[in-house]
Amino acid sequence: MKKLFVFIVSSLLLFTLHAQNPVSWNFSSKKVSDKTFEVHLTADIQSGWHLYSQNQPDDAIAIPTSVKFNNNPLLQPDGKIKEVGKMEKFNDKTLGVSANQYSETVDFVQLVKLKSTAKTNVSGTVQFQTCNDKKCLPPKTVPFNIALK
Known part of the structure; x- marks a missing residue:
């Protein structure tokens, strides 16, 4: 009986x-x-949730989205990552904090230049935090590996 209870609780969790x-x-x-290639990291966000921008105001307590590219001797990043989407500015006057966030979708776009004509991939990780009106989930890191062709 105890094993069944532990199994049910574990399954629900x-x-x-x-x-x-x-x-x-x-x-x-x-x-x-x-x-030259555009690398697209596109987030599709469920209704009621939001994802934080890479760029946050000084008073923000939100964990900004960050992208890390693995070193690749065949590639050179060109400029900064651009965010394409409808940024929302959130202000909580009671707590005295604000945040830049996205709902529904956002596309993080990085230009990269090849140093040769060899075929290669761009890889790395994106770390992000999502919140809704009631809670925030712990930050999550997702790896990516994209063929440039």
Whole structure:
């Protein structure tokens, strides 16, 4: 009986943790010239949830989204990562904090230049935190590996 109880509680806990994944990611590349590519890290955000921008106000307590690219001797990043989406500015006057956030979708776009004509991939991780009106989930790190073709 005790084993059955532990099994049921464990199953419910795992189901609850699995169900709380309000952001799905799509990773792709787009060739814009002979040796230049756009790398797209696109977040699709479930209704009622939001994802924080990389750039936060000084009074923010939100954990900003961050992207880390693995070293690749065949690639050179060109400029900063751009955020494409409808940024919302959140202000909580009671707590005295604010945040820059996205709902529904946001596309993080990085230009990269190839140093040669060899085929290669761009890889790394995106770390992010999502919140709704009631709670924030712990930060999550998702790896990516994108072919440049």
